[in-house]
Amino acid sequence: MLEATWLSETKMMDTEECKQEFLSYLDVVRQQRPKGIVVDTQNMFFPLSAKLQDWINQTILPPLLNIGVKKTAFVTSNDFFAQLSTKQVMMEMEGLKRMEYFNNKDVARKWVLSAA
Numbered sequence: 001m002l003e004a005t006w007l008s009e010t011k012m013m014d015t016e017e018c019k020q021e022f023l024s025y026l027d028v029v030r031q032q033r034p035k036g037i038v039v040d041t042q043n044m045f046f047p048l049s050a051k052l053q054d055w056i057n058q059t060i061l062p063p064l065l066n067i068g069v070k071k072t073a074f075v076t077s078n079d080f081f082a083q084l085s086t087k088q089v090m091m092e093m094e095g096l097k098r099m100e101y102f103n104n105k106d107v108a109r110k111w112v113l114s115a116a
Helices: 008-012 015-032 050-067 080-089 105-113
Strands: 002-005 036-040 072-073 098-102
Touching: 002 015, 008 072, 050 080, 072 105, 080 105
Parallel strands: 002 036, 036 072, 072 098
Antiparallel strands: none
Protein backbone atom coordinates (compact mmCIF):
# COMPACT_ATOMS: atom_id res chain seq x y z
CA MET A 1 0.00 0.00 0.00
CA LEU A 2 1.14 3.51 -0.79
CA GLU A 3 -0.02 6.61 1.08
CA ALA A 4 0.04 10.08 -0.40
CA THR A 5 -0.73 13.07 1.79
CA TRP A 6 -1.40 16.61 0.59
CA LEU A 7 -0.13 19.21 3.06
CA SER A 8 -1.70 22.50 4.11
CA GLU A 9 1.09 24.29 2.23
CA THR A 10 -1.04 23.68 -0.88
CA LYS A 11 -2.63 27.03 0.01
CA MET A 12 0.53 28.66 -1.33
CA MET A 13 0.94 26.41 -4.37
CA ASP A 14 0.61 27.55 -7.96
CA THR A 15 -0.41 25.49 -10.98
CA GLU A 16 3.14 24.59 -12.01
CA GLU A 17 3.97 23.40 -8.50
CA CYS A 18 0.80 21.33 -8.46
CA LYS A 19 1.77 19.72 -11.79
CA GLN A 20 5.21 18.93 -10.41
CA GLU A 21 3.68 17.29 -7.35
CA PHE A 22 1.48 15.11 -9.55
CA LEU A 23 4.48 14.12 -11.68
CA SER A 24 6.45 13.24 -8.54
CA TYR A 25 3.53 11.18 -7.29
CA LEU A 26 3.39 9.33 -10.60
CA ASP A 27 7.13 8.57 -10.35
CA VAL A 28 6.69 7.08 -6.87
CA VAL A 29 3.73 4.96 -7.98
CA ARG A 30 5.75 3.70 -10.96
CA GLN A 31 8.66 2.77 -8.69
CA GLN A 32 6.61 1.16 -5.92
CA ARG A 33 3.83 -0.42 -8.04
CA PRO A 34 1.36 -0.63 -5.14
CA LYS A 35 -1.84 -2.65 -5.30
CA GLY A 36 -3.59 -0.10 -3.08
CA ILE A 37 -3.29 3.64 -2.52
CA VAL A 38 -4.63 5.96 0.16
CA VAL A 39 -4.67 9.61 -0.91
CA ASP A 40 -5.20 11.97 2.02
CA THR A 41 -6.65 15.21 0.66
CA GLN A 42 -7.86 16.54 4.03
CA ASN A 43 -5.39 19.42 3.84
CA MET A 44 -5.56 19.95 0.08
CA PHE A 45 -6.47 23.61 -0.27
CA PHE A 46 -5.54 24.07 -3.91
CA PRO A 47 -8.64 23.85 -6.11
CA LEU A 48 -7.93 22.13 -9.41
CA SER A 49 -9.01 24.35 -12.29
CA ALA A 50 -10.78 22.80 -15.28
CA LYS A 51 -7.59 23.23 -17.32
CA LEU A 52 -5.50 21.51 -14.63
CA GLN A 53 -8.09 18.74 -14.33
CA ASP A 54 -7.75 18.14 -18.07
CA TRP A 55 -3.96 18.01 -17.75
CA ILE A 56 -4.23 15.45 -14.91
CA ASN A 57 -6.69 13.37 -16.92
CA GLN A 58 -4.40 13.35 -19.96
CA THR A 59 -0.96 13.19 -18.33
CA ILE A 60 -1.28 11.45 -14.97
CA LEU A 61 -4.27 9.12 -15.08
CA PRO A 62 -3.44 6.95 -18.12
CA PRO A 63 -0.08 5.76 -16.70
CA LEU A 64 -1.65 5.21 -13.27
CA LEU A 65 -4.31 2.99 -14.77
CA ASN A 66 -1.66 0.80 -16.42
CA ILE A 67 0.35 0.19 -13.24
CA GLY A 68 -2.10 -2.28 -11.73
CA VAL A 69 -3.51 -0.42 -8.73
CA LYS A 70 -6.55 -2.39 -7.53
CA LYS A 71 -7.95 -0.06 -4.86
CA THR A 72 -7.70 3.67 -4.24
CA ALA A 73 -9.14 5.38 -1.17
CA PHE A 74 -9.48 9.14 -0.95
CA VAL A 75 -9.67 10.78 2.47
CA THR A 76 -11.58 13.89 1.54
CA SER A 77 -10.61 17.49 2.09
CA ASN A 78 -12.36 19.79 4.50
CA ASP A 79 -12.23 22.50 1.83
CA PHE A 80 -15.38 22.23 -0.30
CA PHE A 81 -13.86 23.54 -3.54
CA ALA A 82 -10.73 21.39 -3.30
CA GLN A 83 -12.90 18.37 -2.48
CA LEU A 84 -15.17 19.03 -5.44
CA SER A 85 -12.32 19.46 -7.92
CA THR A 86 -10.64 16.28 -6.63
CA LYS A 87 -13.85 14.31 -7.09
CA GLN A 88 -14.27 15.73 -10.59
CA VAL A 89 -10.82 14.47 -11.56
CA MET A 90 -11.42 11.08 -9.99
CA MET A 91 -14.67 10.63 -11.90
CA GLU A 92 -12.44 10.31 -14.97
CA MET A 93 -10.67 7.32 -13.47
CA GLU A 94 -13.14 4.80 -14.85
CA GLY A 95 -10.38 2.23 -15.31
CA LEU A 96 -9.69 1.92 -11.58
CA LYS A 97 -10.97 -1.33 -10.23
CA ARG A 98 -12.26 0.10 -6.98
CA MET A 99 -12.28 3.63 -5.66
CA GLU A 100 -13.96 4.98 -2.52
CA TYR A 101 -14.12 8.20 -0.53
CA PHE A 102 -13.68 8.32 3.25
CA ASN A 103 -13.70 10.88 6.05
CA ASN A 104 -11.28 8.84 8.19
CA LYS A 105 -7.77 7.73 7.20
CA ASP A 106 -7.78 4.60 9.37
CA VAL A 107 -11.01 3.39 7.79
CA ALA A 108 -9.57 4.15 4.34
CA ARG A 109 -6.44 2.11 5.12
CA LYS A 110 -8.49 -0.83 6.35
CA TRP A 111 -10.59 -0.76 3.21
CA VAL A 112 -7.52 -0.70 0.93
CA LEU A 113 -5.90 -3.58 2.85
CA SER A 114 -9.07 -5.69 2.99
CA ALA A 115 -9.55 -8.58 0.59
CA ALA A 116 -11.17 -7.59 -2.70
